[in-house]
Amino acid sequence: MSLVEDAARSTAYRRVKSMFFRALTLLALAFVLGPALWLLIGVAVKAVPHWSWSVLTSVPSGNGGGLENAILGTLVIMVGVLVLAGTLGVLAGVFLAEFVSINAKGKERGVVLRTAIDVLAGFPSIVLGYVGYVALCVGLHWGFSLLAALIILSLMVVPYITKATETALRQVPTAYREGAEALGMRTGYGLRKVVLRAALPGVVTGLLIALSITVGETAPLLYTAGITNDLPNWQLIHHPIGYLTYYVWTDWNQPMASLHYISYDASLILLVMVLSLLIVSRVIVARTQRHSESVR
């Protein structure tokens, strides 16, 4: 067999192989996108025909009413988690990436910290919820309360924020740090003005994942936030608070069609919230990264 025929055969073989793997990646994409679209469209189709704007402005009553208490409650919980878990998570990530000391063998300390955070990320949310119930609601006599919910949810999502922040910071080129140092910037100043700025997309992604989890979480909230049809009243303890996921589940299990509508409305509102979060974070990243190396 000649060399030319050999080459032709191997070219044909590579072509088939390349097509096969391309088809495989496409299939994988379809598996990811399919359910997401199905969910989105499914919820929209069920919710939109019966949509009434009064859902946004009234509280649950009898077999109907609205979801104002839950929408506001979910927003309050989101903002609370953003403040509490965001602060903790970003600072812990900065610590792990920038300030962990080096031991005598030249290895970084901080293994314990990292492992602890990974373990926290692996905790089932219902266990965390129950811990919150026992320790905070009962142990500290807080009752079902916003603060207990915020603490437990924050514990749940802090690992994601920390990990994302640490990874993003580690990917910032040494040249930025050295450039900042060589100009005589204080460590903290250079970190804020140069390094964190470059790491922002990663940090924002971490916060986004954390908030998405927060918005969609139910089990730990059942244990810590309780539930109420009242609007949030800014009391941190001794007052339960409403949230959307509760109505998605509970109302759907009721026999009345009117409550099923409410359940779909709650789902739709949740999806819209998550989508808006996505859009807002993309806008933030695009605005702050217009001078970054990857955008030309």
Add this chain to the structure above:
Amino acid sequence: MDETRSSTTPGSLDPVLARLDPDRGRPAQVLETVGLNLAFGSKTVISGVNIGFQRGTITALIGPTGSGKSTFLRTLNRMNDKVYSFRHEGEVLLDAESIWSPRQDLLSLRRRVGMLFQRPNPFPMSIRDNVVAGVKAHGIARGKQLDVVAETRLREVGLWDAVKDRLHDSPYRLSGGQQQLLCLARALAVGPEVLLLDEPTSALDPLSTEAVEAMLRQMTPALTLIVVTHNLGQARRLSDQTMFFYDGRLVEHGPTAQLFDAPREATTQRYVHGLIG
């Protein structure tokens, strides 16, 4: 007049100019190393370097890769201090005061001894903000003054006409050479006395290299430059003094022409003739 002053300073030429010299009364050698040994862990990188850098001159550090010249350079503004297991013995004197003395403030040391890196490293902020980044950090200027600083420094490095209409654009849209000039403007903006350059043109094309070199030549005698370079031609074109490092030792140093044309050491001769790399 101080006889040790280099002829590039006005002092030895004209007594009137000498009176106006802002560096009057300061040591002739802006930087000096005394018995300097540098090591990472147990590995000695530089040993026994005693050398002075004349104010207002350009010194080239040449030598093969791994000869310790970059480590030496990065020690001069204490960039190595944070590197794990870095150790130093001996002294580096800036205006006759140790750079490691407790009275020395690290941040103002780095303001006085600036640095330009091998690869252009603009920060992820607008062109204008890049130029004034150090100025802001040191609180040298603020508000509207920053625009003046940006324009002055960009003009100084010859970038102004190229960027004046896109001061708020990303610096990464500039060419490599322009980015390096931007970094030079940023380093100059904080008013350094000494500028350390670590192979400043090795990532640039010949035209950009020429532009940067021309800029560097104009900066003396106001500034003292210390340039690490692998480009022997550049060392020759640019510098007044040349130091040849080989295997962690300062083998030879002297006026550039002498070191290249009539080196005292056999190793130097072989290196400048391209026989060892």
